[in-house]
Amino acid sequence: MPAISQTVTGLSVWDGDLDRGPASLEWSGDRITAVTPLAADAPPAEFSIIPGLIDTHVHMDASAVPTPVDWMTWPIVTPASERTLHVVAHARAAAAAGVTTLRELAGGEVQFSAARGLNAGLIPGPRLLVHGPVGMTAGHGDLFVPPHYPHRTPLADSPDECRKLVRQWARSGADGIKIFTSGGVLSVGDKVGWRNQTRAEIAATVDEAHALGMLVAAHTHTAEGVDIALEFEVDSLEHGTGILERHWETLLERNIPIAPTLLINDAIADRRIPVSDDAAEKARAVVAERDANFAGAAAAGIRFVLGTDANGVMVQFGDQLEELRLMKRAFGWSAERALRAGTSDAADAVRLTDTTGRLRPGLGADFVIVRGRPWEDIDVLTAENIVAVVARGQLVSGAIPA
Numbered sequence: 001m002p003a004i005s006q007t008v009t010g011l012s013v014w015d016g017d018l019d020r021g022p023a024s025l026e027w028s029g030d031r032i033t034a035v036t037p038l039a040a041d042a043p044p045a046e047f048s049i050i051p052g053l054i055d056t057h058v059h060m061d062a063s064a065v066p067t068p069v070d071w072m073t074w075p076i077v078t079p080a081s082e083r084t085l086h087v088v089a090h091a092r093a094a095a096a097a098g099v100t101t102l103r104e105l106a107g108g109e110v111q112f113s114a115a116r117g118l119n120a121g122l123i124p125g126p127r128l129l130v131h132g133p134v135g136m137t138a139g140h141g142d143l144f145v146p147p148h149y150p151h152r153t154p155l156a157d158s159p160d161e162c163r164k165l166v167r168q169w170a171r172s173g174a175d176g177i178k179i180f181t182s183g184g185v186l187s188v189g190d191k192v193g194w195r196n197q198t199r200a201e202i203a204a205t206v207d208e209a210h211a212l213g214m215l216v217a218a219h220t221h222t223a224e225g226v227d228i229a230l231e232f233e234v235d236s237l238e239h240g241t242g243i244l245e246r247h248w249e250t251l252l253e254r255n256i257p258i259a260p261t262l263l264i265n266d267a268i269a270d271r272r273i274p275v276s277d278d279a280a281e282k283a284r285a286v287v288a289e290r291d292a293n294f295a296g297a298a299a300a301g302i303r304f305v306l307g308t309d310a311n312g313v314m315v316q317f318g319d320q321l322e323e324l325r326l327m328k329r330a331f332g333w334s335a336e337r338a339l340r341a342g343t344s345d346a347a348d349a350v351r352l353t354d355t356t357g358r359l360r361p362g363l364g365a366d367f368v369i370v371r372g373r374p375w376e377d378i379d380v381l382t383a384e385n386i387v388a389v390v391a392r393g394q395l396v397s398g399a400i401p402a
């Protein structure tokens with residue numbers, strides 16, 4: 001049966017790059033088929049259409065019910081079959097806030113299962129990309145599991161083990177690889193300043209991932225970690241706290257995206273959510289260093305894209321809207337620049353230019369209908385003003401205005 005063509009008309013269209021004025025948008029199945037401008041004298045619209053948002057850095061293996069749980073033990077005491085349902089619930093909560101693509105950066109069995117279900121259209125919801133982590137024993141990725149617990153996420157402690165783990169992730173269907181070139185904030189028992197893996201290990205991981213067509217995202221908080229990530233030509237920096245002036249030339253030349261994860265580090269540093277003394281102290285140091293480094297980097301034109309580290313605990317699926325507002329303020333951007341960082345530029349950053357991120361014929365029908373014009377005033381982009389979200393051509397939240 002051929003897909004039925006659907007249309008919304010008379011709304012202002014911001015297509016991911018520019019304001020196209022009042023237009024009609026047509027889609028069939030999961031694809032946009034036409035964006036047609038209306039006559040110049042068309043009445044001003046109350047509602048606008050923008051591309052669905054893309055969060056390039058999330059973690060979905062966490063409880064999605066409001067009952068408080070210990071986030072560290074929940075994934076190890078809850079069966080995988082059940083955790084998959086929570087991943088899908090997080091995905092749908094993000095979609096209700098206009099986020100139609102998510103990139104999970106610490107993927108495993110449950111995220112692969114959820115991604116296959118969502119991406120096959122079994123459940124209406126966002127697109128889900130999944131990266132498999134390749135990290136060392138006692139590295140940032142390892143220390144989300146209590147130290148004496150025997151069942152751990154897979155680890156790699158030599159160049160050969162790194163290559164093998166990349167290949168295993170490729171076999172599982174990973175879209176990319178996540179590496180670590182420093183310690184982290186929420187990992188328990190390490191220091192942010194710890195080196196994670198040797199140059200030889202990082203070199204093997206990146207080489208193998210690129211050979212198998214996968215992007216490499218590098219978690220890093222330190223300047224030395226940024227040095228290593230850039231030396232081995234990763235595709236994105238995650239957090240990027242330690243970027244210094246000496247990194248700008250390479251970052252600009254290669255147009256490397258950075259996911260700044262502002263809200264989560266602020267929330268942990270300010271103890272807006274219950275965290276350990278150790279995590280709060282680490283986050284305060286990260287925030288101070290980040291603030292000292294990011295203002296100059298943004299002024300130099302370094303490329304920041306939406307990446308929240310949303311994990312359903314410290315940052316909720318839906319807080320992406322708040323993160324965009326924080327980015328606009330922190331980087332001195334226009335509303336339109338901030339919106340690009342969450343749509344078209346985020347799509348380009350995760351190699352989805354030909355799939356989503358813009359309202360163009362042939363791309364995915366992933367869009368948000370919102371009251372107001374967020375590319376002129378980002379503050380109108382709130383959950384209350386979002387009236388409908390369409391992901392892959394299917395309504396996932398709200399109702400399309402008549």
Ligand SMILES: [Zn+2]
Binds near residue numbers: 058105
């Ligand atoms: Zn993360």
